Amino acid sequence: MSRLVLIEPTELYNILNQHTVYPCLSDQNFLLLLDARKKTEYDESHVITAKRAPVDEEGNYNVPYDSELECKTHVIVYDSNCRSLREKSRSVFCASVMANNGSKNPVKILRGGYEDFSAMYPFLRTQKIIYMPREYDNIETYPCEVLPGILYIGSKKQAQSNTVHKELKIRAHINLSNSTDKFFKEGDENYLQVPISDDENADFTSYIPQIVKFVDDNRNKLNIILVWSDNGISRSAAACILYLMSYYKWPLQDAWRHMRSCKFTMRPNRGLVKQLAAFEESHLGSTITNIADPHF
Secondary structure, three states: OOOEEEEOHHHHHHHHOOEOOOEHHHOOOOEEEEEOOOHHHHHHOEEOOOEEOOEOOOOOEOOOOOOOHHHOOEEEEEOOOOOOOOOOOHHHHHHHHHHOOOOOOOEEEEOOHHHHHHHHOHHHEEOOOOOOHHHHHOOOOOOEEEEOOOEEEEEHHHHOOHHHHHHHOEEEEEEOOOOOOOOOOOOOOOEEEOOOOOOOOOOOHHHHHHHHHHHHHHHHOOOEEEEEEOOOOOHHHHHHHHHHHHHHOOOHHHHHHHHHHHOOOOOOOHHHHHHHHHHHHHHHOOOOOOOOOOOO
């Protein structure tokens, strides 16, 4: 059973929405997502890019043809509503077959299954079964979720998307760039612009109190916040890490680890890392994180 792990719906959401030049879903070795429900349920609707897990005439799960489990970074299985690895559920049986037949990493089972995931992210449901390679390249990704239902990190393109704002119910923006915001203007109470460039000499520290207060105020108003920069990798990641450090009193290394689990490509520039380390020392009273570690 150690080869199986439960994941929350937010983790699957973030995996589906990883993006570099193209969506990570366009890499055939990135994700194998298997739907272990009945065929009628799968045909009615399923999570985007999910394949139905093959079942033989006796009801036993089989490894999908050409799945190359040993090459997949993520193998994820879901059924209707599994909530424990101790359940004798379809997803546990299916995931066990994948784990015992070559998956190089632990096989993940979606807690709450399709019922919970589709309730939280209805816009990621589909009836589409077959995808051509170019269609994977053109899948629209959403901002990654840093704090479920509260804080998202995204790019300029995502920040300008009507679909993103409608589906995620975004009500506030932090713009860490010199670009113009499509939905808000300077002076709006639900908008904060931090006009810094993505270079090591940018003064991020001066904006720290404003960023923390803005997120706190909008959380209190139950506004969902999108933090964005041009590529959604450096400046916006630094702002999210800052808030995690401030709110939870986490050292930089813990906030960094959490952000990396949400957005795999995040990478604040070296100047921002040094300013976050200085904030750690002032906020927690000591230096905990060694930013000389190549990890940072």
